[in-house]
């Protein structure tokens with residue numbers, strides 16, 4: 001029987017390939033080949049460019065060498081070695097890339113169109129679903145999972161690990177639960193049954209303590225180990241606990257999770273005095289909640305005004321007096337020196353020598369991305385775990401979403417931008433990924449019932465900015481819009497925050513507001529009705 005004629009594809013001049021390096025070329029519309037030229041033999045090898053271990057087209061960028069007498073290329077991602085003549089992976093017999101015949105004729109490099117038959121990789125039949133592991137069942141991770149299940153309900157075999165001993169709850173609403181405005185039941189988003197109904201294996205209260213990127217495995221604190229094809233890290237943030245003397249005393253807590261909230265509620269039942277260190281959003285919500293639970297609360301804040309990163313002096317003053325009217329003591333320009341007590345906290349001493357009685361101390365002095373796990377796995381981290389515009393870390397199998405992430409140099413501490421993380425990541429995992437995350441700006445709303453405060457954008461004034469201000473002292477309303485070149489740069493609203501989200505959109509979209517500038521402060525309905 002006659003063998004069919006070989007079909008050769010003319011790729012390039014031999015001199016186009018620098019000796020001892022690789023280049024990538026297209027064999028046809030769908031196939032990339034990696035070509036490697038060895039200087040001492042003047043020989044060229046061709047194998048598929050797609051690295052099956054990482055799922056990325058990268059082999060042409062690998063380093064060539066000699067392993068156990070075999071010419072190989074090391075994948076730049078996982079360092080698996082592939083034989084240049086057979087395409088087999090030296091470390092994992094299940095992995096293989098196609099290898100092609102190459103000839104050099106009249107200085108041109110020709111590659112045979114069909115891969116070598118005897119050695120052609122037989123793609124493994126997908127008998128099992130790929131395995132997706134999610135670490136962290138907080139707001140961002142679980143939103144990503146919801147989006148993914150909507151886009152591709154049956155694509156993955158899914159396993160979820162959560163460090164906290166319960167299903168997913170709405171962390172934002174811990175404040176209204178603390179103040180008694182909502183019940184615990186109101187804030188549960190996904191209970192154990194939710195996971196079960198979707199055949200998701202859920203490990204509550206079992207933290208992942210190690211990622212073995214080489215074996216594609218995660219190891220939990222319990223010792224349980226599982227394998228992933230795709231891994232999503234959504235480990236959130238951790239509260240910054242200032243290392244003051246007395247920080248480890250009983251009765252000193254952060255305000256981050258359900259456990260912290262229970263500590264606060266239990267203390268409120270038994271004790272009288274609470275001190276909250278930090279007069280930002282979280283500290284004030286804790287103070288309000290504890291005050292509503294009957295405690296005598298003092299807020300200690302280092303700066304000259306409350307919520308100094310979100311409010312200007314006037315709005316901050318209004319907020320201060322509203323909180324003071326509710327019986328909360330505010331100490332500005334106050335720095336904590338130490339926390340006093342024997343086994344349980346009894347007071348807090350300030351640097352000016354003043355001592356404030358305290359049976360409970362809530363430290364609300366900021367958060368930082370929780371990246372210890374990612375760092376220990378050698379993933380590139382700066383302030384947060386660094387991801388690209390498709391929420392992929394430097395390891396292409398590993399994605400990340402939420403507050404643990406650093407995207408284009410930015411880390412986030414509010415939930416709105418995280419929905420974008422979740423959607424982009426889910427669409428990648430659903431193999432529909434064409435959208436990219438571009439970053440987002442943040443708006444803040446304080447959740448203290450009866451006190452409406454909103455802030456968004458940049459409040460800094462300069463010679464290029466103008467302020468539009470409404471001040472209605474009797475009704476307790478203050479609104480300030482900072483304009484720059486007929487665009488809203490920032491907004492602070494106190495007392496009437498109904499148009500907050502509209503201003504927020506105008507800031508984000510950099511909308512030219514000249515058509516309704518004189519009505520802007522009166523809100524969306526009035527402004528747009530008259531403008532149209």
Ligand SMILES: Cc1cc2nc3c(=O)[nH]c(=O)nc-3n(C[C@H](O)[C@H](O)[C@H](O)COP(=O)(O)OP(=O)(O)OC[C@H]3O[C@@H](n4cnc5c(N)ncnc54)[C@H](O)[C@@H]3O)c2cc1C
Nearest residue numbers: 136138139140162163171172207208235236402403414415
């Ligand atoms: C009291 C409070 C009020 C807030 N109010 C607002 C608000 O009004 N508006 C707003 O926009 N934002 C608010 N936030 C912030 C908002 O809650 C966060 O932006 C959001 O929860 C971040 O989501 P995340 O999924 O990144 O992290 P998280 O929701 O913190 O979830 C991360 C989860 O990962 C788990 N985890 C960590 N490490 C591991 C591990 N190794 N293994 C397994 N699991 C792990 C953690 O236990 C946690 O459950 C508030 C936060 C708090 C605490």
